Amino acid sequence: MAETASYSAVVTGGASGIGEAVCAKLASRGINILIADIQEAQGQALATQLSSTFSVQAKYLRVDITKEDDVKVMVETVVKLWGRLDYAANCAGICESTWAEERSVTTDVVDRTFAINQRGLWLCQKHEAQQMESQEPRAVKLEPPSRFPVRGQRGAIVNVASISALNGMGLAAYTPTKFAVIGITKNGAKFYGPNGVRCNAICPGWTLTPMLEISMGEEGYEGSKASEESAVCSNISLGRFAFSQEQANVVSFLLSNESSYVNGAHIVVDGGFNAIR
Template sequence: MKHELVALVTGAANGIGKAVARKLASRKISLFLTDINKEQGANAAKEISQTYGVRAEFLCTDVSKETEIQRMVAESLSLTGRLDYAANCAGICETVATEERSITTDWFDKVYSINTRGLWLCQKYEAEQMLRQTPRPIDFSPRPEKHSVPPQRGAITNVISISGLVSLGLAAYTPSKHAATGITKNGAKFYGPSGIRVNASCPGWTVTPMTERHMGNIAVPGTPEYDRSSINEKIACRRFGLAEEQANLISFLLSDESSYMNGALVVNDGGYYNIDN
């Protein structure tokens, strides 16, 4: 009898987080969704449950607050008593990319509290729960011919950005994402020996409500501004990615099919970072 898998997804009300939740639900994984946006998050959980026939619960959570993260992880156990996967998608970004004079200390601290400190706390408490769990057998097909893959306790994927690998400006966001790469690598080192894998996806330019809000029609496919954008000229695929395309990668990094991946920073940017930088 197969174990009912449970995934925790932060930042799940929209964008990449919601796309990840939908993708995992399509794999019949039960979900515990969190976001600071209560109405959108609750609606996302209801929609996903009805569409995919899985259990999906929502908890309004501010990942800048340690006590709320602790409660989030504790309540995620209400489904099965386990936490098999965690996708940390919550994040914020400023709209000013080309200078840092206008970035205030308060804003820098707010970005840090969510993108860096919040990510670290999520990883820390998710891993603490996974450490308490009995390892689960790894299942994928075709099976290895001679040797079995050791069981694992869980998998965590942190959503960073190519801004964690290269500077695109963004005086608060870029440092927060560079720090997130170190959090991910430390997580892989700390928890890998106990059967918990920690990896990161590094999306490039992606169509989401956040990019549309910050960039306007430049981030909306089909508009004149998007079609003549200089950003697309720097991407080998000549387009922004979709949230669903990012979700496919994150789903893979959480799945048993990536059972030997740990500490990886996987770029998914249509051919931008590795070609022009």
């Protein structure tokens, strides 16, 4: 269902994978989208597609989240376009392909992964939340309506962590950064919640995205024989990998009024893997 007023969102890593699905989901709700990514051709094409399909304003901006100036411009651009920043989904991230050991993982790989997944995400949350704090609150509407007024909120942020943030599963560079995402999110809930800005995270399990293709090879390709026969699926209660749209649905919920009392949480979206392992 479309939003009843003009809302705006920024999605980092929005040109592909979970970020792309989040852009489409939010656009389907009538929300204007800034697609922040370094993949220019994909980002521009997605912006055109979303604008046409959902009759929203979708724009692409090249953003390297490791650069604070880029992050500042990203937030400023949303405000220039639409007057405020209501929602932010921080989906940008990278992952190596070495699962079983860390001897071969170089400091260059670790530094690059930390710069994007941890420091970059922290920069995004910080600047997004500071903008949200400066805005007038929007009403929180409950259905059926509450007998008493509900304090308005100024914005919501969702950070993409991973089930690797919950267990030691390998990936020596990637895993520590995803543990950090949960800590950054919880701190965000503490810092910004009193001013009406909610910060939450999702912990996706194996999801069919370009990142899974990088980290798992042929097993990560949607529709491939190796994917359908992957031994990983035997450890997932639902018996399959996730689709990016299924992760986007949960992000959308956490950015909506329907989750108005959810703050500092991380929701596991892994088909039951973590619960039964």
